[in-house]
Amino acid sequence: MKGITIVQQVATLRLRSDETVAPVSRRLFGTFVEHMGRSVYTGIHEPEHPTADAAGFRRDVGALVRELGATCVRYPGGNFVSGYRWEDGVGPVENRPVRVDAAWRSLESNAVGLHEFTGWATEMGLEVMMAVNLGTRGAAEAAELLEYCNLDEPTARVAERRRNGADAAFGFDVWCLGNEMDGEWQIGHKTADEYGRLAAETARLMRFIDPGVELVAAGSSSAEMATFGEWERTVLRHTGDLVDHISLHAYYEELDDVSDFLASSARLDRFIDEVAMIVAGVEQELGLTKHIGISVDEWNVWNTTRFNQVDKEPLLTGPWRFHPRIIEDEYTVTDAVVVGSLLNSLLRHADRVSIANQAQLVNVIAPIRSEPGGAAWRQTIFYPFAITAAHAHGSVLTVGVEAATLTTPTYGDVLQLDATATFDDDRIEVFVVNRSQTDAVDVALDTDGFVVESATTLTAPDDGDRRTTNTADAQPVAPRALAVEPGSATVQLPPLSWNHLRLVRAIEAGARTETQEENA
Numbered sequence: 001m002k003g004i005t006i007v008q009q010v011a012t013l014r015l016r017s018d019e020t021v022a023p024v025s026r027r028l029f030g031t032f033v034e035h036m037g038r039s040v041y042t043g044i045h046e047p048e049h050p051t052a053d054a055a056g057f058r059r060d061v062g063a064l065v066r067e068l069g070a071t072c073v074r075y076p077g078g079n080f081v082s083g084y085r086w087e088d089g090v091g092p093v094e095n096r097p098v099r100v101d102a103a104w105r106s107l108e109s110n111a112v113g114l115h116e117f118t119g120w121a122t123e124m125g126l127e128v129m130m131a132v133n134l135g136t137r138g139a140a141e142a143a144e145l146l147e148y149c150n151l152d153e154p155t156a157r158v159a160e161r162r163r164n165g166a167d168a169a170f171g172f173d174v175w176c177l178g179n180e181m182d183g184e185w186q187i188g189h190k191t192a193d194e195y196g197r198l199a200a201e202t203a204r205l206m207r208f209i210d211p212g213v214e215l216v217a218a219g220s221s222s223a224e225m226a227t228f229g230e231w232e233r234t235v236l237r238h239t240g241d242l243v244d245h246i247s248l249h250a251y252y253e254e255l256d257d258v259s260d261f262l263a264s265s266a267r268l269d270r271f272i273d274e275v276a277m278i279v280a281g282v283e284q285e286l287g288l289t290k291h292i293g294i295s296v297d298e299w300n301v302w303n304t305t306r307f308n309q310v311d312k313e314p315l316l317t318g319p320w321r322f323h324p325r326i327i328e329d330e331y332t333v334t335d336a337v338v339v340g341s342l343l344n345s346l347l348r349h350a351d352r353v354s355i356a357n358q359a360q361l362v363n364v365i366a367p368i369r370s371e372p373g374g375a376a377w378r379q380t381i382f383y384p385f386a387i388t389a390a391h392a393h394g395s396v397l398t399v400g401v402e403a404a405t406l407t408t409p410t411y412g413d414v415l416q417l418d419a420t421a422t423f424d425d426d427r428i429e430v431f432v433v434n435r436s437q438t439d440a441v442d443v444a445l446d447t448d449g450f451v452v453e454s455a456t457t458l459t460a461p462d463d464g465d466r467r468t469t470n471t472a473d474a475q476p477v478a479p480r481a482l483a484v485e486p487g488s489a490t491v492q493l494p495p496l497s498w499n500h501l502r503l504v505r506a507i508e509a510g511a512r513t514e515t516q517e518e519n520a
């Protein structure tokens, strides 16, 4: 690699197949589709596209969504939901009104609504996690939406759903009570008390309609909110006995110091731990016997500084447009490595994090990009998500990491390696990031009888440029196999890399090697 002096470091990962944190919830691999920018229109849906299906959804994008392997999808927002009237998106498409979306200064055609989206999500194998508007609306409208979606009784709303083509109830299990209500940018922004009361009132009514739903109270929009902590305590005092999860949103970006950025998962670890402590405190105070899960229902790398300083002003003062390009971040190798470490953090907290949704799915800060009438492609961040979602099954294991420490300006000392692992079907899957920008590392795997079967890395291409991105024309960033000695318990990880190692029992690997030798 040009311009990089590679120094060799050594590290150890200690793994025991019976030392577990918690089962892997498949809901940790959620995604998010908001009516925003080109996420829906010219993202997943584009009737004029050559690959469009009969319902107008792009098959090329759909193939990538399936390959990504997400399990559930939060919908329809985000900030958008706080001004949304769900009724505008049902009934004959030709009768649907065009509305302003004040959250993103956009025009909403309502060509895609509840039925179209649910049909698409079902085809993609995604569980829909529905969000209700608690910005401009309240308990009554949320309850009517729930009735429309989940009931089968002879009511006017259910008859309307049937007339609109869905005889069977959608049966959505998880419902978000509003979005980021702590943020002054949110339509209908509220104090913690105001939101807590409204969320409790809405939750109570929704439970009367369908007692089986799982409800998510809106927590803090980031760990840096001045109200963080007090917001959660107040909201949970109102809603603790009525909700099943409380959300947190976490976005990270590269600012002045890349070592800080590469330590983002340490920040997410702390954020989750802090929310978990607050939740435990309120559970005790209210005498709850159940545990409230943490729904990390928006997380990702997002260059918010560029959005706030460059893109926001023209968007907010420019003309109203249908699906304008908003926050179409182009992701680098470094971004992908950080996304991999954020997934590690979510898995490490599998005992507390019940749901997690990468924000978002297509075009808007997304692993998948598409051009109107043109190509669809995988961004760099696609790979750690797809590979982790495909291989993390069974139980999360405790990982003991011994590695060099790196000093970061904001987060102090962090370990050079960020690792997590899962165990299922007698396989250990290890997901490990080398945060060093310059040093490769020889990792010794201290296990109860496992050796490396295969290893995959995502790192800079051969020119060593960590800022490399994938575009419509060229996608130079993709995972590649790492050389491993058959039966070995060590592996060398390149600098600034995200890696997936598959470990099998030494005895099994030995038998396989013998058979291969015999066949040769």
Ligand code: AHR
Binding pocket: 034, 036, 077, 078, 079, 080, 179, 180, 221, 298, 359, 360
């Ligand atoms: O995901 C983009 C936006 O980020 C969402 O609309 C909002 O909830 C968050 O601030």
